[in-house]
Amino acid sequence: MISAITPDRILQTGLAFWSSKTLLTAVEMELFTELAKHPGDLANVQGRMGLHPRAARDFLDALVALGFLQRQEGIYSNSPETDLFLDKAKPSYIGGILAMANHRLFRYWGDLTTAVRTGEPQNESKGGHDPFTALYADPAKLREFLRAMSGVSRGANMAIAKKVPWSGYRTCADIGTAQGDLVTQITLANPHLAGIGFDLPEVGPVFEEYITANGLTERVSFIGGSFFTDELPSADVLLFGHILHDWDLDTKLMLLRKAHAALPPGGAVVVYDSLIDDDRKENAFGLLMSLNMLIETPGGFDYTGADCVGWMQQAGFKDCRVEHLVGPDSMVVGIK
Amino acid sequence: MISAITPDRILQTGLAFWSSKTLLTAVEMELFTELAKHPGDLANVQGRMGLHPRAARDFLDALVALGFLQRQEGIYSNSPETDLFLDKAKPSYIGGILAMANHRLFRYWGDLTTAVRTGEPQNESKGGHDPFTALYADPAKLREFLRAMSGVSRGANMAIAKKVPWSGYRTCADIGTAQGDLVTQITLANPHLAGIGFDLPEVGPVFEEYITANGLTERVSFIGGSFFTDELPSADVLLFGHILHDWDLDTKLMLLRKAHAALPPGGAVVVYDSLIDDDRKENAFGLLMSLNMLIETPGGFDYTGADCVGWMQQAGFKDCRVEHLVGPDSMVVGIK
Numbered sequence: 001m002i003s004a005i006t007p008d009r010i011l012q013t014g015l016a017f018w019s020s021k022t023l024l025t026a027v028e029m030e031l032f033t034e035l036a037k038h039p040g041d042l043a044n045v046q047g048r049m050g051l052h053p054r055a056a057r058d059f060l061d062a063l064v065a066l067g068f069l070q071r072q073e074g075i076y077s078n079s080p081e082t083d084l085f086l087d088k089a090k091p092s093y094i095g096g097i098l099a100m101a102n103h104r105l106f107r108y109w110g111d112l113t114t115a116v117r118t119g120e121p122q123n124e125s126k127g128g129h130d131p132f133t134a135l136y137a138d139p140a141k142l143r144e145f146l147r148a149m150s151g152v153s154r155g156a157n158m159a160i161a162k163k164v165p166w167s168g169y170r171t172c173a174d175i176g177t178a179q180g181d182l183v184t185q186i187t188l189a190n191p192h193l194a195g196i197g198f199d200l201p202e203v204g205p206v207f208e209e210y211i212t213a214n215g216l217t218e219r220v221s222f223i224g225g226s227f228f229t230d231e232l233p234s235a236d237v238l239l240f241g242h243i244l245h246d247w248d249l250d251t252k253l254m255l256l257r258k259a260h261a262a263l264p265p266g267g268a269v270v271v272y273d274s275l276i277d278d279d280r281k282e283n284a285f286g287l288l289m290s291l292n293m294l295i296e297t298p299g300g301f302d303y304t305g306a307d308c309v310g311w312m313q314q315a316g317f318k319d320c321r322v323e324h325l326v327g328p329d330s331m332v333v334g335i336k
Numbered sequence: 337m338i339s340a341i342t343p344d345r346i347l348q349t350g351l352a353f354w355s356s357k358t359l360l361t362a363v364e365m366e367l368f369t370e371l372a373k374h375p376g377d378l379a380n381v382q383g384r385m386g387l388h389p390r391a392a393r394d395f396l397d398a399l400v401a402l403g404f405l406q407r408q409e410g411i412y413s414n415s416p417e418t419d420l421f422l423d424k425a426k427p428s429y430i431g432g433i434l435a436m437a438n439h440r441l442f443r444y445w446g447d448l449t450t451a452v453r454t455g456e457p458q459n460e461s462k463g464g465h466d467p468f469t470a471l472y473a474d475p476a477k478l479r480e481f482l483r484a485m486s487g488v489s490r491g492a493n494m495a496i497a498k499k500v501p502w503s504g505y506r507t508c509a510d511i512g513t514a515q516g517d518l519v520t521q522i523t524l525a526n527p528h529l530a531g532i533g534f535d536l537p538e539v540g541p542v543f544e545e546y547i548t549a550n551g552l553t554e555r556v557s558f559i560g561g562s563f564f565t566d567e568l569p570s571a572d573v574l575l576f577g578h579i580l581h582d583w584d585l586d587t588k589l590m591l592l593r594k595a596h597a598a599l600p601p602g603g604a605v606v607v608y609d610s611l612i613d614d615d616r617k618e619n620a621f622g623l624l625m626s627l628n629m630l631i632e633t634p635g636g637f638d639y640t641g642a643d644c645v646g647w648m649q650q651a652g653f654k655d656c657r658v659e660h661l662v663g664p665d666s667m668v669v670g671i672k
Contacts, residue, residue: 005416005417005420005421006417006491006662006663007417007421007430007490007491008663009403009417010359010404010417010418010421010422010430010434011430011433011434011488011663013355013356013359013402013404014356014359014360014363014433014434014437015356015433015437015621015624016352016353016355016356017352017353017356017357017437017441017442017445018445018624018627018628019349019352019620019624020349020350020351020352020353020356021353021445021446021448022448022624022627023346023349023350024350025448025449025452027350028449029449029452050453051452051453052452052453052454052455052456053455054455054630054635054637055451055452055453055455055627055630056452057616058623058626058627058630058637058638059452059627061612061616061617061623062620062623062624062626062627064616064617065616065617065618065619065620065623066349066620067345068346068349071617080341081341081342081343081345081346082346084341085341085343085346086346094343094346094347097347097350097351098346098347098350101350101351101353105353106353106446107443107446109353109354109357110357110442110443110446112357112358112361113361113364113365115391116361116365116387116388116391116392116395117386117387117388117391118388119388119389119390119391120388152347154343155342155343276397280393280397280400280401281397281400281401281407282401283401284355284398284401284402285351287394287397287398287401288351288354288355288358288398290394290398291354291358291391291394291395291398292354294390294391294394299390301390301394302394326342327342327344327347
């Protein structure tokens with residue numbers, strides 16, 4: 001019995017930040033964007049990326065062994081997945097979340113022990129400020145954050161565009177829309193729908209740019225406002241994508257009540273996040289995302305499908321159901 | 337084809353530092369040592385560990401979902417592997433490497449991009465000093481480092497105690513012995529052998545303590561010295577465990593030549609490290625360990641079995657062979 005137990009998993013997980021940071025550094029350097037233009041041998045890639053000779057070969061070969069690069073007859077090129085998802089020149093780019101993880105989260109997570117002992121955020125907002133105030137005050141950081149949200153949400157957004165019975169609705173509004181990827185994917189896949197993106201006014205220009213790039217200006221518009229002080233826009237379907245987990249329980253309930261008030265009878269609320277399994281024993285990513293909310297926000301936390309159904313029922317919704325989307329993300333749908 | 341490609345592995349690896357740091361924080365808090373004394377429910381563990389109520393449940397349940405804790409009917413306890421390997425009260429404890437990863441490496445790896453661009457270390461020695469000078473000057477850090485080395489080497493040490501044909505030898509000397517775990521495992525498994533641990537004089541007290549705790553004082557002794565300025569001790573077998581990768585090529589060759597000079601005819605040199613596969617495409621851990629040497633040392637790097645066989649032959653050894661030990665570690669043996 002004892003002889004079958006090895007320390008391998010402990011050491012692998014404990015040192016997993018090595019592979020993590022190696023990939024994040026490659027994203028930071030835009031290595032995959034560069035190799036998508038054309039592959040190259042060691043000397044070529046070293047020169048183009050400004051790598052030190054001592055480090056270049058180990059760095060690139062580590063990415064080969066991790067499956068993010070390929071090397072054939074000495075020529076380095078992207079793997080199919082990094083070529084599709086980590087080349088900035090492609091619309092399928094999802095590296096924003098990793099750029100933010102590299103730039104902000106890796107260091108903030110270094111203070112996890114303090115977070116777990118104090119219950120307080122360990123990011124720019126250290127000291128108790130609204131985490132989004134600091135972010136929204138800096139246009140460069142705001143743009144990075146909004147792009148990051150698109151990257152981490154793309155798969156779920158595309159699933160929602162198919163899995164909600166859109167034929168029964170004419171309008172939708174995405175609350176806390178960021179760059180607007182959710183309303184973009186929904187309206188691209190459902191040409192009969194009109195959509196609204198709702199977020200703080202500072203987000204407007206980034207949203208408009210994204211909608212224009214996707215050719216959706218005739219059907220999708222932006223409404224600037226705060227879901228704390230303003231009513232929510234009216235639409236057949238209101239969506240909260242990776243929003244509820246940012247906030248404490250009172251705010252979660254307030255948002256669901258405002259959604260109920262803004263919807264017509266028969267309208268739907270759609271909430272999605274990296275839902276934790278109801279027994280809180282399986283979905284490690286959802287639980288770690290909740291620790292990320294501890295690092296990032298004063299009161300946010302992730303939750304199970306059963307938690308969310310209970311809150312929707314308290315807010316007056318009926319026929320609530322949970323449906324898996326993709327990867328760690330699931331949605332909860334409630335009807336007014 | 338395209339539809340089969342998902343961003344899951346990219347996101348998992350890019351955010352793998354979340355699970356990594358969660359485990360490291362648990363080791364830092366000695367959670368597994370505490371739960372080995374007795375399991376407890378949420379309120380009990382929260383109180384004993386000084387966790388904040390906001391964070392406690394997510395933190396513990398994340399460790400459940402990662403497989404490092406178990407929770408049955410609300411009672412948290414260690415998994416079999418964390419109970420064996422992360423309880424400080426057990427001799428099988430290997431948490432030292434994770435304590436050091438948490439305390440030093442996690443932050444230093446935050447500067448990987450700088451390391452890859454400059455080729456310079458990013459630890460206490462930043463600025464070009466010998467990395468071991470700073471470490472050996474601080475008794476607390478030295479003890480943490482030496483324990484960490486035992487933790488990361490235990491499995492390989494036990495394998496070497498069985499896989500070298502010890503019946504043909506009477507003495508061995510472990511060069512850069514640290515706490516002495518390699519010579520300890522070898523002499524515990526082979527009662528006919530006498531052993532020497534060779535390291536800087538500062539290491540002596542920590543070594544003697546470990547040898548005494550293992551009841552080996554009659555067969556194992558310490559010799560203080562520097563492998564730069566002193567000759568190596570004479571013995572039938574000379575061992576270098578996780579030593580060669582710390583140094584640049586000239587030092588690697590110098591050490592192998594000194595070993596050849598110190599051995600009797602027919603004597604053996606045994607080198608082990610996390611050997612990279614000869615094609616440098618498979619063993620990600622060995623390549624990442626080499627990047628760790630970039631972070632930690634001015635010239636160190638990991639290497640393939642073929643590299644090491646070539647260096648041994650240059651130093652005069654014959655009948656060189658590579659043999660896998662355990663996990664990422666393999667040994668290279670050469671005969672004088």
